[in-house]
Every structure is written in C-alpha cells, then in structure tokens.
Amino acid sequence: MEVSDPMNTEKQGGRRDAIIEAAYSCMARGGYDRTSTAQICAAAGVSSGTFFHYFPTKADVLVAILESGIVHTRDVFARIRATAAQDAQGALDLWCEHVLQEASDDDLAGFDSVLGAVPDHPGVAAALKAERALVRDDLTELVALGQAQATMRTDLTAARIAIWLGILADGLLGHAVQEGSTGIDELRSEFVDIVGQLVRGT
Amino acid sequence: MEVSDPMNTEKQGGRRDAIIEAAYSCMARGGYDRTSTAQICAAAGVSSGTFFHYFPTKADVLVAILESGIVHTRDVFARIRATAAQDAQGALDLWCEHVLQEASDDDLAGFDSVLGAVPDHPGVAAALKAERALVRDDLTELVALGQAQATMRTDLTAARIAIWLGILADGLLGHAVQEGSTGIDELRSEFVDIVGQLVRGT
Amino acid sequence: MEVSDPMNTEKQGGRRDAIIEAAYSCMARGGYDRTSTAQICAAAGVSSGTFFHYFPTKADVLVAILESGIVHTRDVFARIRATAAQDAQGALDLWCEHVLQEASDDDLAGFDSVLGAVPDHPGVAAALKAERALVRDDLTELVALGQAQATMRTDLTAARIAIWLGILADGLLGHAVQEGSTGIDELRSEFVDIVGQLVRGT
Amino acid sequence: MEVSDPMNTEKQGGRRDAIIEAAYSCMARGGYDRTSTAQICAAAGVSSGTFFHYFPTKADVLVAILESGIVHTRDVFARIRATAAQDAQGALDLWCEHVLQEASDDDLAGFDSVLGAVPDHPGVAAALKAERALVRDDLTELVALGQAQATMRTDLTAARIAIWLGILADGLLGHAVQEGSTGIDELRSEFVDIVGQLVRGT
DNA sequence: AATGAATGAGACTTCATTCAT
DNA sequence: TATGAATGAAGTCTCATTCAT
Numbered sequence: 088m089e090v091s092d093p094m095n096t097e098k099q100g101g102r103r104d105a106i107i108e109a110a111y112s113c114m115a116r117g118g119y120d121r122t123s124t125a126q127i128c129a130a131a132g133v134s135s136g137t138f139f140h141y142f143p144t145k146a147d148v149l150v151a152i153l154e155s156g157i158v159h160t161r162d163v164f165a166r167i168r169a170t171a172a173q174d175a176q177g178a179l180d181l182w183c184e185h186v187l188q189e190a191s192d193d194d195l196a197g198f199d200s201v202l203g204a205v206p207d208h209p210g211v212a213a214a215l216k217a218e219r220a221l222v223r224d225d226l227t228e229l230v231a232l233g234q235a236q237a238t239m240r241t242d243l244t245a246a247r248i249a250i251w252l253g254i255l256a257d258g259l260l261g262h263a264v265q266e267g268s269t270g271i272d273e274l275r276s277e278f279v280d281i282v283g284q285l286v287r288g289t
Numbered sequence: 290m291e292v293s294d295p296m297n298t299e300k301q302g303g304r305r306d307a308i309i310e311a312a313y314s315c316m317a318r319g320g321y322d323r324t325s326t327a328q329i330c331a332a333a334g335v336s337s338g339t340f341f342h343y344f345p346t347k348a349d350v351l352v353a354i355l356e357s358g359i360v361h362t363r364d365v366f367a368r369i370r371a372t373a374a375q376d377a378q379g380a381l382d383l384w385c386e387h388v389l390q391e392a393s394d395d396d397l398a399g400f401d402s403v404l405g406a407v408p409d410h411p412g413v414a415a416a417l418k419a420e421r422a423l424v425r426d427d428l429t430e431l432v433a434l435g436q437a438q439a440t441m442r443t444d445l446t447a448a449r450i451a452i453w454l455g456i457l458a459d460g461l462l463g464h465a466v467q468e469g470s471t472g473i474d475e476l477r478s479e480f481v482d483i484v485g486q487l488v489r490g491t
Numbered sequence: 492m493e494v495s496d497p498m499n500t501e502k503q504g505g506r507r508d509a510i511i512e513a514a515y516s517c518m519a520r521g522g523y524d525r526t527s528t529a530q531i532c533a534a535a536g537v538s539s540g541t542f543f544h545y546f547p548t549k550a551d552v553l554v555a556i557l558e559s560g561i562v563h564t565r566d567v568f569a570r571i572r573a574t575a576a577q578d579a580q581g582a583l584d585l586w587c588e589h590v591l592q593e594a595s596d597d598d599l600a601g602f603d604s605v606l607g608a609v610p611d612h613p614g615v616a617a618a619l620k621a622e623r624a625l626v627r628d629d630l631t632e633l634v635a636l637g638q639a640q641a642t643m644r645t646d647l648t649a650a651r652i653a654i655w656l657g658i659l660a661d662g663l664l665g666h667a668v669q670e671g672s673t674g675i676d677e678l679r680s681e682f683v684d685i686v687g688q689l690v691r692g693t
Numbered sequence: 694m695e696v697s698d699p700m701n702t703e704k705q706g707g708r709r710d711a712i713i714e715a716a717y718s719c720m721a722r723g724g725y726d727r728t729s730t731a732q733i734c735a736a737a738g739v740s741s742g743t744f745f746h747y748f749p750t751k752a753d754v755l756v757a758i759l760e761s762g763i764v765h766t767r768d769v770f771a772r773i774r775a776t777a778a779q780d781a782q783g784a785l786d787l788w789c790e791h792v793l794q795e796a797s798d799d800d801l802a803g804f805d806s807v808l809g810a811v812p813d814h815p816g817v818a819a820a821l822k823a824e825r826a827l828v829r830d831d832l833t834e835l836v837a838l839g840q841a842q843a844t845m846r847t848d849l850t851a852a853r854i855a856i857w858l859g860i861l862a863d864g865l866l867g868h869a870v871q872e873g874s875t876g877i878d879e880l881r882s883e884f885v886d887i888v889g890q891l892v893r894g895t
Numbered sequence: 896a897a898t899g900a901a902t903g904a905g906a907c908t909t910c911a912t913t914c915a916t
Numbered sequence: 917t918a919t920g921a922a923t924g925a926a927g928t929c930t931c932a933t934t935c936a937t
Contacts, residue, residue: 102921118406120322124907136923139908203402203466204320219467243479250464250476251483258460262452264405265421274452277445281453281487289491304896326932338898341933506900522810524726527927540902543929607806607870608724623871647883654868654880655887662864666856668809669825678856681849685857689887693895708917730911742919745912 103141105131107155110148115197119149119205146208152198153214157221164225175233179286182229183279186256190263190271200264219253226252233286240288248286255282305343307333309357312350317399321351321407348410354400355416359423366427377435381488384431385481388458392465392473402466421455428454435488442490450488457484507545509535511559514552519601523553523609550612556602557618561625568629579637583690586633587683590660594667594675604668623657630656637690644692652690659686709747711737713761716754721803725755725811752814758804759820763827770831781839785892788835789885792862796869796877806870825859832858839892846894854892861888 109131113122124145128138142148163185171178189195205211226249233239239248259278263271311333315324326347330340344350365387373380391397407413428451435441441450461480465473513535517526528549532542546552567589575582593599609615630653637643643652663682667675715737719728730751734744748754769791777784795801811817832855839845845854865884869877 118320118322120320120406121408123905125905134923135908136910136925137921140921140923143908145907200405202405204322204406206323247479251479254460254464255457256460257463258456258458261405261459261463262456277449277453284486284491285483289486325930327930336898337933338935339896342896342898345933347932522724522726524724524810525812528929529927538902539929540904540931541900544900544902547929549928604809606809608726608810610727651883655883658864658868659861660864661867662860662862665863665867666860681853681857685891688890688895693890729909731909740919741912742914743917746917746919749912751911 102131102133102137106133106138106141107148107151109133111152111198112194114149114152114201115194118201144208146206146211149205150208150210150214153211153218157214157218160218160221164221167229168225171229171232175229175236176238176283176286178229179233179282180279182226182252183282186259187271187275187278190259191268193268196260196263196268199260222253223249230286239286242288251285252282255285304333304335304339305353308335308340308343309350309353311335313354313400314396316351316354316403317396320403346410348408348413351407352410352412352416355413355420359416359420362420362423366423369431370427373431373434377431377438378440378485378488380431381435381484382481384428384454385484388461389473389477389480392461393470395470398462398465398470401462424455425451432488441488444490453487454484457487506535506537506541510537510542510545511552511555513537515556515602516598518553518556518605519598522605548612550610550615553609554612554614554618557615557622561618561622564622564625568625571633572629575633575636579633579640580642580687580690582633583637583686584683586630586656587686590663591675591679591682594663595672597672600664600667600672603664626657627653634690643690646692655689656686659689708737708739708743709757712739712744712747713754713757715739717758717804718800720755720758720807721800724807750814752812752817755811756814756816756820759817759824763820763824766824766827770827773835774831777835777838781835781842782844782889782892784835785839785888786885788832788858789888792865793877793881793884796865797874799874802866802869802874805866828859829855836892845892848894857891858888861891 106127110122110127113126113130116122124135124138127148128135131138142151167178167181167185170181189199202215205215223246227246230239230248230252231245234241234245255278259271259274262274308329312324312329315328315332318324326337326340329350330337333340344353369380369383369387372383391401404417407417425448429448432441432450432454433447436443436447457480461473461476464476510531514526514531517530517534520526528539528542531552532539535542546555571582571585571589574585593603606619609619627650631650634643634649634652634656638645638649659682663675663678666678712733716728716733719732719736722728730741730744733754734741737744748757773784773787773791776787795805808821811821829852833851836845836854836858837851840847840851861884865877865880868880
C-alpha cells in the first residue's frame with residue numbers, strides 16, 4: 088500500500104508529526120485534560136500502541152507541541168530581527184502582524200488559552216518558560232534598538248516595555264478566543280496604533 | 290453537632306459556601322479537570338454525599354463560583370459608577386486599582402488563567418458570558434461618560450475602548466500568573482499611565 | 492435483600508475480607524502478576540470501584556493477605572509456646588503438625604510457592620520479612636527451651652537449628668505444590684521422625 | 694557486520710544463547726511476568742524482531758532456559774554417578790557440594806525461587822516435570838546403591854529418601870534467596886551432616 | 896441534612912507479537 | 917537473518933455520581 092505516492096506526506100516519520108498535529112488541534116478545543124489519548128489516536132489515524140511508541144507519556148506530546156512552537160517562534164523573530172537593525176519601528180509592525188495572525192488562527196489561540204491548565208511535568212514547565220523567555224528577550228532587544236534609533240521612548244527600560252507588549256499580545260489572544268477569530272480584523276489597525284502609542288509613550 | 294453555637298459561621302448554608310471556597314482555591318491551582326470532587330470535599334471538610342447534596346454536578350460548583358464572582362464584580366462597579374458621573378477619569382483610576390488588586394491575588398489570578406479549559410456546560414458558558422458582558426458594559430458606560438466629560442478620546446467608540454481596556458486587564462492577569470503576584474507592584478504606576486494614555490489617545 | 496440473614500457473613504466490612512479471600516485464592520493459583528484485579532473482583536463479587544475503595548493498589552491486597560498470615564502464625568505459635576515451657580519436644584510435634592496441615596492446604600501451599608515473584612513494594616517486603624522473623628524467632632525460642640530441657644542437641648545453636656527447621660518446612664511446602672497436597676499424608680510420620688532426628692542430632 | 698571474525702563467540706547461534714542468557718538473569722531477578730521481552734532484548738543487545746525470530750513466544754525462552762538446566766543437571770549427575778557405583782556416600786557428598794554451589798549462585802537461586810509463578814504452557818510444564826524427575830530418579834538410584842553398599846538406611850525406600858533429599862535441597866535454595874547467597878558457607882558443613890544423618894537414619 | 900460505601904465507565908499505559916523492509 | 921515501527925488487547929487505577937442508612 089501507499090506504493091504510488093512518491094512524496095507520501097505520511098512517510099518518513101510522518102506518524103510522529105501526525106500525532107503532534109492531532110494532539111494540537113484536539114487540545115486547542117478541549118484543553119489537555121479533556122483530550123484523551125484515544126481521541127488523539129483517532130484524529131491522527133493511529134493506534135494507541137503507535138502513540139506510545141513515539142511518546143512515552145501524554146505529557147510528552149504536549150512538550151513536543153510546545154517545542155515545535157518554540158522553533159516556529161524563533162523563525163518568526165529571526166525574520167523580524169533582520170528588519171530591526173535599521174528600522175525597529177518597522178520590525179515592531181511586523182511583530183504586530185505576527186500577533187494578529189496568531190489571534191486569527193483559531194487553533195493557535197485556543198491552544199494558547201488552554202495552557203493555564205497543564206500537567207505538572209518538568210518538560211512542560213521548561214518548554215513554557217523557554218517560549219516566554221524567548222519572546223521576552225527578543226522583544227526587549229527590538230525595543231532597545233528602537234530606543235537607540237530614537238523612535239521609542241526611553242523613560243521606561245526596554246525590558247519593561249517588552250513586558251507590556253507581551254501583556255497586550257496575550258490579552259489580544261485571549262480576546263480572540265472569547266469572541267472567535269473573526270472580529271480580530273476590526274481590531275487590526277487599533278492594535279497597531281495602541282502598540283505604537285505604547286512604545287513611543289506619546 | 291453544632292447545636293450550641295447560635296452564631297456558628299458554618300451554620301445556615303455555611304457548608305455550601307465552604308464547598309465553593311474550597312473548590313475555588315483548589316481549581317485556582319490545578320484547574321477544573323485536575324481538581325477532583327474528593328479534593329474539594331477534603332479541603333471543605335465535607336463528605337462526598339454533602340457535596341452532591343448541594344451541587345448535583347461538579348460543573349455546578351464552578352457555576353456557583355463564577356456567579357459569586359459576578360456578584361462581586363457588580364459590587365465593585367457599583368462603587369466605581371458612583372464616582373464616574375462626575376469624574377470618569379477618577380473612576381477609571383479606581384478600576385485600575387481594582388484590576389491591580391485582582392492581579393495581586395494569587396488565587397484569583399490562578400483561577401482566571403484556568404478558565405480556558407472548562408467543561409461543556411450551558412450554565413458555565415452562560416456565567417462566563419455574563420461576567421464578560423457585565424465588565425464590558427460597565428466599562429463602556431464609564432468611557433462614554435469620560436467622553437461626555439471631554440476627558441477621553443472620541444476617535445474610537447466607547448465600546449471599542451472598553452474592549453481594549455479588557456484586553457489589557459486580561460493580559461495583566463495572565464502576566465501575574467506567570468511571574469507570581471509579586472512584581473505586580475512594580476507595574477502599578479505603569480499600568481495606570483498606559484491605561485490613561487489609551488483612553489486619552491495621547 | 493439479605494434481610495433474612497441476621498448473621499450475614501458479608502456484613503460489617505465483609506467486602507474487604509471477601510476481597511482478601513478472593514485475592515488469596517486467585518494468587519495461590521496464578522501468582523501475583525497473573526492475577527488481575529478484574530479476576531479478584533469477579534471472584535469476590537465486587538466491582539472494581541469497590542476493590543480500589545478498600546485497597547489503593549493491587550499490591551496492598553497482597554500486603555493485607557500477608558499481614559493476616561502473620562496474625563495467624565502468631566496465633567499458632569501462641570498455642571505452641573504454651574506447651575513448650577514444660578515439653579519442648581511436644582511443642583515441636585505440634586509445630587510439625589501445623590506445617591503438615593499447611594502443606595495439605597492447596598491454597599496455602601500454592602500461595603507460598605508464588606511469593607518468589609512479588610512486586611517491588613516496601614509494604615510487601617516488610618510483611619515478608621516480618622513473617623520470616625516471627626517464625627525464626629519463635630522456633631529459636633522453642634529449640635532453646637528444648638536445649639534447656641536437655642531433649643535437644645547443643646552442638647548447634649538454637650538459632651541454627653531453627654534455620655534448618657525452617658528450611659525443612661519450606662522444602663516440604665514446595666514439595667506439596669509440585670505433587671499436590673495428597674501424598675503429604677504419606678510423608679507425615681517421616682517428617683516427624685526427620686525433624687526429631689534433626690533436633691536431637693542423633 | 695561480524696564478517697571478519699571466524700571464531701566470533703556471538704556467531705553461529707550466539708544470538709540465541711545471548712537471548713537465553715539475558716532472559717535467565719532478568720527472570721532471576723523479577724520473575725517471568727515482570728520480565729518483558731523488551732528488557733530481555735535490551736539485555737541481550739538484540740532487537741525484538743530477532744527475539745521472535747528465535748523464539749516464537751516468550752514462554753519458549755523459558756522452556757529453553759529450563760532445558761539447558763536439564764542438560765546441565767544431567768552432566769552433574771553423570772559425574773556423580775561415576776563415583777556412586779563404588780562409593781555412594783562419597784557421591785552423596787558430591788551432590789551436597791553441587792547443591793551448595795547452586796545455592797551460592799544468586800542468579801540460579803533467584804531463578805529457581807521464581808518458578809512458582811510460571812505461564813500455563815505445556816512445554817514449560819513438561820520441562821519442569823522432566824527436571825524434577827531427573828533429579829528424583831538419579832537421587833533414588835544413588836540412594837539405592839548406598840543401601841546396597843550398606844552405608845544407607847533401609848527402613849525407608851530409596852525413593853522416599855530421595856524425596857527428602859530433594860525437599861532439603863529445595864529448602865536450602867529458598868533460604869539462599871531470602872538471606873542472600875552469603876551465609877550459605879556457614880551452613881555448608883551442617884548441610885553435609887544433616888544429609889548424612891538423613892540417609893543413615895542415625 | 897449528612898455520610899461514605901458502592902458503582903462502572905473510561906483514562907493512561909504496557910506488552911507480546913507481527914510484518915514490511 | 918535482522919530490524920523496529922505498528923498493533924490492539926488487557927491491565928491498573930481514577931473519579932463523578934448514587935443511594936441506603
């Protein structure tokens with residue numbers, strides 16, 4: 088079987104990715120606890136045996152999801168940072184765009200909103216911490232560049248401004264979950280304005 | 290038992306409140322699903338039979354918690370609204386104070402962060418919706434007064450500004466959970482400033 | 492139901508004892524690992540919920556079985572000790588009788604033979620150790636009395652003789668398992684003779 | 694791989710022996726059920742595929758272990774029998790030595806103690822029976838020679854004496870497991886004495 | 896009103912075994 | 917011959933909920 092598809096998407100470790108993907112969208116809806124491994128298996132088209140072949144524990148899929156999120160975040164910031172050196176304000180606009188896209192993604196916003204209830208597990212805690220540190224540090228660096236370029240306020244430290252940017256982004260994500268991703272478009276320009284106001288201090 | 294204490298704090302429905310209180314603090318730590326009715330019973334000093342005597346379902350305690358939150362929110366806004374008629378900006382400061390207090394309350398912030406993963410239950414959904422509508426409407430009214438008093442921007446509708454205030458407050462609550470309630474004090478004056486900036490549009 | 496039986500054997504904690512009894516006879520046949528909690532529940536006429544209401548863990552039933560064995564052993568030795576003060580040799584005959592009865596009990600012998608494969612569990616290890624210590628100490632005391640009464644050899648310490656008595660008893664129990672409890676009767680008088688020979692050193 | 698070593702110890706069925714050896718020592722510690730095929734594979738440095746290539750079933754490794762034990766027992770008795778024709782008592786001393794050596798071997802004693810809990814499998818049952826018959830018959834023959842040489846008691850049949858020798862040996866093995874193989878040395882001379890006493894009936 | 900024993904569906908996980916490569 | 921991904925039955929245990937007392 089499967090002989091006729093030379094680029095079979097399910098080939099070469101595809102099972103593992105399918106499980107991660109299935110777990111991600113299941114948990115985005117119901118949260119970690121309300122998502123059973125059986126649901127994940129069904130969604131991924133995989134037997135329970137296969138599930139535990141790749142992930143010794145249900146918590147380990149969560150870790151895998153979080154880690155792939157970190158990788159993605161790193162990519163995004165790599166692109167943003169490329170702009171920031173010359174135009175921190177422009178880079179910030181890119182970040183706003185990125186946040187708005189995340190807020191428009193039902194799965195992503197749902198998954199995020201659910202991270203408040205997560206198992207006690209060292210790997211999970213570590214991944215969550217790493218993701219947050221990554222965002223915080225990259226935003227801090229971005230703001231520091233803006234301050235150096237004299238386009239951002241200096242009455243607050245870059246680190247502090249970065250914290251408020253994070254708070255705003257998290258709040259927006261939460262809003263998206265409650266109202267549905269539609270409606271984010273209406274907030275688009277306001278978000279950019281408010282972020283601009285925040286970093287300029289005007 | 291308990292017959293000789295006419296002012297017993299545990300009498301007259303005290304059991305019910307004890308259960309609500311216990312469930313609240315348990316769920317604030319572990320979330321709804323990771324909190325078993327047995328844990329709640331132990332924390333409340335009550336048998337499982339008593340638990341289900343007062344609440345036919347675990348979800349019903351959650352509803353009760355949310356409803357008591359609504360009552361509390363109504364109280365808070367009643368006080369705020371008393372000021373708003375003459376000094377909307379001052380009322381907004383009161384609201385900021387209220388939000389900062391919530392963020393400093395570990396249980397409250399924890400409980401809030403956990404509401405992303407909640408059972409499918411009409412009562413729960415209704416209570417969550419009601420709480421949000423309450424805050425949104427009261428804030429909208431407050432901002433509208435500010436606009437009438439010419440102390441708040443009018444390039445955005447009052448409803449829209451209220452939404453952003455909610456986003457900011459939610460984001461702050463989320464931050465409090467991740468960093469621990471300490472550290473909120475440092476953000477106190479910045480929060481007031483940013484809110485002020487937001488409503489004035491400066 | 493059950494209204495007509497004033498001395499209902501299943502009343503007053505009978506469930507717990509029924510589970511212990513059922514587990515005992517199941518494990519006597521298949522051993523600990525090959526006995527599932529479901530089998531035990533079925534044999535005890537109890538639901539899985541009830542099982543785990545009384546025993547948090549499957550290993551805990553094993554502990555309970557072992558502990559009830561210790562209680563029984565203590566009883567037996569109490570009776571034997573009553574004789575030993577005046578007639579150690581007669582007491583030893585009582586012990587032989589006791590061992591032969593155990594060997595004739597299919598369940599007991601089977602259960603015993605299966606204790607080589609037991610879960611890693613502190614309670615289990617402790618109970619096994621306690622049982623062995625009990626038998627060893629009581630036998631040692633018995634032999635010491637025999638030495639004082641000049642009816643038992645003194646070229647070996649009482650403790651050492653007790654060890655050999657234990658080895659002989661264990662070996663006999665093992666034999667009973669392999670051959671079936673029938674056939675023990677044929678060994679009865681030989682066992683008494685050999686034990687006598689052993690303690691006298693003749 | 695392994696192509697260049699003509700005397701490679703792992704070649705030519707070395708895999709099969711490695712699996713048997715690994716299974717033996719794993720089971721000696723945990724027993725049959727608590728030893729997974731995965732553990733055996735890991736200990737043998739072999740994949741699960743290879744495992745099931747050589748042994749269709751986990752029970753079949755156990756059979757192989759038991760059969761190799763039979764072969765070994767046959768060797769031992771071959772040596773003992775060589776002596777018995779002229780000196781049954783000396784041969785019995787050799788057997789004592791053999792038993793004591795087994796008791797000093799942690800793996801062997803552990804494995805033996807675990808045979809009480811064994812899968813329902815005709816091959817296993819047959820092998821166990823064969824091993825026991827072998828020992829019983831050889832011991833019976835030995836004792837019969839001793840009786841003919843007038844160095845052993847005749848008030849009991851040779852078969853009966855053989856049974857008691859087996860009981861004593863099994864008991865000693867069990868004792869070794871409980872106390873650890875150290876401590877066997879202290880029992881060495883006593884064992885020889887007691888066995889001597891037993892067969893002479895003195 | 897209060898208790899806690901009883902229930903059984905369902906969760907996570909293990910493991911012997913198969914089979915395509 | 918060797919591999920290890922895949923399978924699914926079965927096992928232990930959790931938990932919301934009921935009900936007789």
